[in-house]
Amino acid sequence: MQACVAYEGYAKAMISSLKFKGAQAAAREMAAHMKIHLEIGKPATYIVPIPTATVRVRRRGYDQAVLLAKELSRQTHIPYISGLQRYGQTHQVGASRKQRLQQLEAAFTANSRINALKPGRVVLVDDVVTTGATLEAAATALRRAGLKHIDAIVFAQA
Numbered sequence: 001m002q003a004c005v006a007y008e009g010y011a012k013a014m015i016s017s018l019k020f021k022g023a024q025a026a027a028r029e030m031a032a033h034m035k036i037h038l039e040i041g042k043p044a045t046y047i048v049p050i051p052t053a054t055v056r057v058r059r060r061g062y063d064q065a066v067l068l069a070k071e072l073s074r075q076t077h078i079p080y081i082s083g084l085q086r087y088g089q090t091h092q093v094g095a096s097r098k099q100r101l102q103q104l105e106a107a108f109t110a111n112s113r114i115n116a117l118k119p120g121r122v123v124l125v126d127d128v129v130t131t132g133a134t135l136e137a138a139a140t141a142l143r144r145a146g147l148k149h150i151d152a153i154v155f156a157q158a
Contacts, residue, residue, distance in 0.1 A: 001129065001132065001135060001151070001153070002037050002151070002153045003129060003153075003154050003155075003157035004030075004033045004034055004036070004037045004154070004155050005155065005157075006156065006157060007128055007130075007156040007157060011155065011156045014026050014029065014030060014155075015030075015127050015128055015156060018030070018067070019060070019127070022061075027067040030068055030071075030127070030155045031071035031074075032075060034125070034153050034155055035072060035075045035076055038076060038123065044076075044120075044121050044122065044151070045078075045079070045120025045121045045122065046078065046079050046081045046083070046120055046121075046122050046123070047069050047073045047080050047122075047123050047125055048080075048081055048083045048124055048142075049065040049066045049068065049080075049082065049084075049124075049125050050065050050124055050125065050126040050135065050138050051063060051066070051085065051086040051108070052064060052066075053086060054086070065125060065126050065127060068125050068126070068127055068155065069125040072153075078123070082113065083110055083113050083114045083142070084108050084109070084111065084141060084142070085109050085111050086107055087107055087108075087109065104133055104134060104136075104137035107137055108137050108138045108140070108141035109141055110141050110147075114142065114145045114146075114147065115145075119147075120147075120149065121149035121150075121151065122142060122147055122149065122150050122151070123151045123152065123153055124138055124151070124153070125152070125154070126152070126155075127154065127155050128154060128156045128157070128158060129152075129156075129157050129158065135152045135154075139152070
């Protein structure tokens with residue numbers, strides 16, 4: 001997993017603007033940082049976002065991870081694919097790593113688009129990582145679907 005910046009100062013404000021203030025344009029700048037940090041030596045076959053809980057997507061009107069993934073795809077020319085579905089609406093802010101892992105145990109499922117990805121290298125994309133439980137759960141779902149080469153990049157690490 002590659003994190004571009006620490007979750008503080010400007011990065012924290014940018015994520016807050018993207019998630020809570022409707023500043024979708026922030027995804028462009030965040031993706032530009034992510035592009036720099038994406039490992040050049042191991043080119044990705046596909047960029048796959050970590051889906052946000054549907055309750056939050058409905059509230060915001062968009063999924064910030066999808067915006068980031070699509071923008072990163074546009075900037076790197078690596079194809080974007082929506083390969084995961086998310087179940088459950090558990091709010092994770094403030095939960096411990098153990099609680100998050102339990103909450104996310106069956107939260108993700110790979111959809112039928114994943115079959116086209118084998119044996120490619122997938123890069124999971126999200127805005128921020130705290131405990132890593134969400135990334136771990138998403139990667140587990142992809143491994144269950146038969147993918148072997150899974151990396152992740154996030155804009156910030158808390």
